[in-house]
Amino acid sequence: MTTLHSKISPNQIAGGCMLGMMIGILPAKNLLTAGMVLVILLLNVNIGSAALMATLFSVIGYFADPLADRIGYFLLVTSTGLTPVWAHLYNLPLIAFTRFNNTVVLGSFCIALILCVPVFLGMRWFIVYYRANLASKVEQWKIMKVFKLSSSLNLYDKYNQ
Amino acid sequence: MRWKFVIPVGLIIVAVVAGTFFFLDSILKHALISSGEGVFGAKVEVASVKTRMRDLSISISGLTIADKSDVWKNLFAFERVQFSMKPLPLLSKKLIINEMSVTGISWGTRRDVSGALPPKKIAALEKNAAKENKNSISYKLFNAIKEKGSKEVSGLPSVAAITSAQGMLKNFSPEKLISAADLSSIKEMDTLQKGVQDKYAQYQTSIGAINVDQKSAALRAAIDDVSKIKVNSVEDIAAAKAKLAQLKQVKEDTEKTVSDIATMKTRLTADFGDQKDMIVKINALKDSDWRSVSSKLKLPSLSVGNVSQSLFGPLWVNRVQSAMYYMHLVQKYMPPRKKDDTKIVRKRQRGTDVSFPTAYNPPDFLIAMMAMNGTTGGTGKQGEPLAFTGTVTDITSDPVLLGRPLVAKLHGTQAGKKLALEALFNHCIAVPQDTITVNYAGMNPADLGIPSSEYLPPFESGTAEVNARFMLQNDTIDCTMDLTISQFSLVRSSTAVDELHATLAKLWDGIPKIQVTAKTSGTMDNLSMSVSSNIDKLLSDRLQKLFGDKMAEAQSRVRAEIDKLTEQKKQELLGQFSAKRDELLGQLTGKQNGLQAQVDAAKSQASSRENEMKDRVNQEKNKAAEDLKKQAGDAVKNLFKM
Numbered sequence: 001m002t003t004l005h006s007k008i009s010p011n012q013i014a015g016g017c018m019l020g021m022m023i024g025i026l027p028a029k030n031l032l033t034a035g036m037v038l039v040i041l042l043l044n045v046n047i048g049s050a051a052l053m054a055t056l057f058s059v060i061g062y063f064a065d066p067l068a069d070r071i072g073y074f075l076l077v078t079s080t081g082l083t084p085v086w087a088h089l090y091n092l093p094l095i096a097f098t099r100f101n102n103t104v105v106l107g108s109f110c111i112a113l114i115l116c117v118p119v120f121l122g123m124r125w126f127i128v129y130y131r132a133n134l135a136s137k138v139e140q141w142k143i144m145k146v147f148k149l150s151s152s153l154n155l156y157d158k159y160n161q
Numbered sequence: 162m163r164w165k166f167v168i169p170v171g172l173i174i175v176a177v178v179a180g181t182f183f184f185l186d187s188i189l190k191h192a193l194i195s196s197g198e199g200v201f202g203a204k205v206e207v208a209s210v211k212t213r214m215r216d217l218s219i220s221i222s223g224l225t226i227a228d229k230s231d232v233w234k235n236l237f238a239f240e241r242v243q244f245s246m247k248p249l250p251l252l253s254k255k256l257i258i259n260e261m262s263v264t265g266i267s268w269g270t271r272r273d274v275s276g277a278l279p280p281k282k283i284a285a286l287e288k289n290a291a292k293e294n295k296n297s298i299s300y301k302l303f304n305a306i307k308e309k310g311s312k313e314v315s316g317l318p319s320v321a322a323i324t325s326a327q328g329m330l331k332n333f334s335p336e337k338l339i340s341a342a343d344l345s346s347i348k349e350m351d352t353l354q355k356g357v358q359d360k361y362a363q364y365q366t367s368i369g370a371i372n373v374d375q376k377s378a379a380l381r382a383a384i385d386d387v388s389k390i391k392v393n394s395v396e397d398i399a400a401a402k403a404k405l406a407q408l409k410q411v412k413e414d415t416e417k418t419v420s421d422i423a424t425m426k427t428r429l430t431a432d433f434g435d436q437k438d439m440i441v442k443i444n445a446l447k448d449s450d451w452r453s454v455s456s457k458l459k460l461p462s463l464s465v466g467n468v469s470q471s472l473f474g475p476l477w478v479n480r481v482q483s484a485m486y487y488m489h490l491v492q493k494y495m496p497p498r499k500k501d502d503t504k505i506v507r508k509r510q511r512g513t514d515v516s517f518p519t520a521y522n523p524p525d526f527l528i529a530m531m532a533m534n535g536t537t538g539g540t541g542k543q544g545e546p547l548a549f550t551g552t553v554t555d556i557t558s559d560p561v562l563l564g565r566p567l568v569a570k571l572h573g574t575q576a577g578k579k580l581a582l583e584a585l586f587n588h589c590i591a592v593p594q595d596t597i598t599v600n601y602a603g604m605n606p607a608d609l610g611i612p613s614s615e616y617l618p619p620f621e622s623g624t625a626e627v628n629a630r631f632m633l634q635n636d637t638i639d640c641t642m643d644l645t646i647s648q649f650s651l652v653r654s655s656t657a658v659d660e661l662h663a664t665l666a667k668l669w670d671g672i673p674k675i676q677v678t679a680k681t682s683g684t685m686d687n688l689s690m691s692v693s694s695n696i697d698k699l700l701s702d703r704l705q706k707l708f709g710d711k712m713a714e715a716q717s718r719v720r721a722e723i724d725k726l727t728e729q730k731k732q733e734l735l736g737q738f739s740a741k742r743d744e745l746l747g748q749l750t751g752k753q754n755g756l757q758a759q760v761d762a763a764k765s766q767a768s769s770r771e772n773e774m775k776d777r778v779n780q781e782k783n784k785a786a787e788d789l790k791k792q793a794g795d796a797v798k799n800l801f802k803m
Binding site: 065 | 162163166167170249506512514517
């Protein structure tokens with residue numbers, strides 16, 4: 001809510017949401033997730049929204065595991081045409097640490113890739129719409145007034161500058 | 162780009178790498194303990210782990226693995242394990258070790274602290290084990306052997322049970338134990354007796370319903386009527402015929418009654434049965450009572466054939482299970498696959514791992530050669546230890562890619578003792594074959610791990626030799642063991658609890674050698690197991706002599722008491738049975754015979770009357786013919802006179 005009412009650009013927030021979604025949906029403990037975290041830290045995207053989306057999508061990702069497993073199994077096992085690609089990647093240095101050869105990891109990665117564009121565009125549209133039509137109304141809520149009086153928003157704005 | 166974050170992020174990464182580097186030994190130690198406990202299901206301890214980045218070597222000291230089936234013993238202990246890894250394959254997550262040295266191996270050594278895992282960890286391991294592939298052949302066979310062993314290797318009755326049974330038998334009074342009211346045979350005989358009475362009453366009613374007197378009177382009247390017939394002329398014949406027809410009808414009706422009586426006799430004989438059938442029934446009831454009373458006495462049974470199976474069977478089942486456990490582990494971590502498979506699919510807790518073996522790349526895990534040495538001795542072991550050396554080659558996650566089987570060889574010889582172990586786990590061929598052969602001569606029988614028994618006290622000294630072979634090919638196992646124990650002496654208890662224990666202690670006197678042959682073979686659905694020994698007959702005879710006679714005596718006393726209590730009832734039942742049966746048969750036979758005699762008389766009367774009528778008819782015919790002749794002669798004479 002604070003992020004929505006801040007001056008951070010919609011692209012930064014939507015980018016953070018997109019990368020956070022990818023981290024959340026991917027199983028932990030692999031090089032891909034670590035790489036994503038690094039990208040979030042280094043790119044000028046909103047970290048708060050990334051963290052929120054990572055938390056949210058880690059729950060969704062857990063329930064999406066069976067679907068991810070099926071997608072990954074199709075790509076790794078059933079599709080024999082892709083086998084030479086996977087075999088090449090499997091023996092490349094460091095790539096094995098991404099655990100791409102696990103059906104759930106690869107399937108989740110594919111789901112995350114498919115969701116990237118809709119999540120980014122959807123979040124950007126929502127933020128623009130919210131700021132134009134809803135923000136002034138929400139500002140009138142008592143809870144927002146109380147929240148604004150506290151120092152947390154100032155701190156957050158300062159941190160996000 | 163968030164440039165102000167580059168330096169902090171870089172610093173964090175450096176800190177993580179440095180932390181990992183400094184704490185790598187602890188991390189590795191923790192990982193080693195955790196994975197080891199997962200595999201062996203018991204405590205794994207590591208004294209220290211030292212890594213050296215220069216040559217990527219790791220040195221593990223004081224590695225002990227507890228035995229989950231005996232938590233106060235170590236399954237294996239290693240003084241030192243040392244190896245170095247190839248750096249480049251590590252970047253592709255492949256662990257390639259050209260040479261590993263394992264020194265100071267020992268097994269079955271005593272532990273000072275329990276090797277049991279905390280219950281929480283055991284529960285977690287069991288949860289993981291539940292997800293394990295239970296369809297693997299080795300897993301199924303492992304369980305089939307476990308089941309077969311528990312089913313077939315039954316223990317001998319405890320000496321305490323026999324002693325108490327003997328004590329009980331000494332003061333045993335069958336008269337007090339068995340009461341007529343409790344015997345099911347007496348109750349059953351009462352039921353049988355009632356059944357006889359019911360049948361008797363039923364047949365009496367049926368016999369009463371046959372109105373023999375009425376039938377008899379009707380037949381007599383018909384006979385009288387026929388006997389009064391006088392055939393003086395041809396005109397009388399028509400009236401006689403009518404009477405004869407009436408007699409015939411009454412006779413047929415009576416014959417039907419005679420036939421009904423005969424049928425009833427047959428049914429009665431079948432319903433009541435023979436007396437010897439009744440005796441068989443009564444004896445079966447008495448046997449049932451005898452078994453029931455004997456079970457109340459809790460008399461232990463001692464089968465002649467199961468002595469060596471009971472004494473050495475658990476040892477054999479345990480050895481086969483151990484061999485199958487190791488074969489199961491090898492099959493789990495070195496799974497066989499087809500040569501032309503381009504993918505290896507392994508189910509994991511989350512998803513499935515797919516690896517892509519290629520001929521020009523090494524397998525994910527390989528220990529090309531492992532040199533080892535150790536001793537058969539150690540803490541808690543008796544006798545002179547035997548030092549051995551050996552090698553294991555080609556331990557790999559993908560034997561097909563490597564193209565070579567895992568081969569293990571251990572050898573040790575020292576002052577009359579010899580240990581030779583060879584193992585071949587060949588998963589490179591179409592039908593995988595795992596074989597372990599062991600020859601261990603000159604060992605102390607106490608180290609054999611024969612479960613202690615009141616029948617076989619612990620070995621004090623002696624020489625044992627074991628020749629064993631365990632083979633698993635596809636779903637078929639073939640395991641054999643020859644065990645010879647010679648020049649042995651047993652630990653003698655200084656204070657025998659009672660006469661029986663004292664006698665048992667002498668059971669093995671004069672036996673120079675124990676030779677046991679054990680065999681387990683077949684598939685998981687058709688597994689056969691046998692344990693035999695040269696002392697089977699000898700021990701059986703001795704044990705039978707000790708217990709068998711007294712058991713037999715007690716059981717015959719029980720039988721005599723049951724006989725005594727049931728005899729009167731039995732005679733009463735048999736007497737009543739015979740009397741009622743014979744009485745009914747007599748009544749039926751009397752009635753049958755009486756009616757039959759009258760039927761016969763009727764037949765004779767009818768026949769004689771019929772003959773008489775025929776004679777009369779013939780006479781009349783002849784007379785008419787004569788008259789005709791005479792009239793014809795007279796007519797001819799008159800004709801010529803004219």
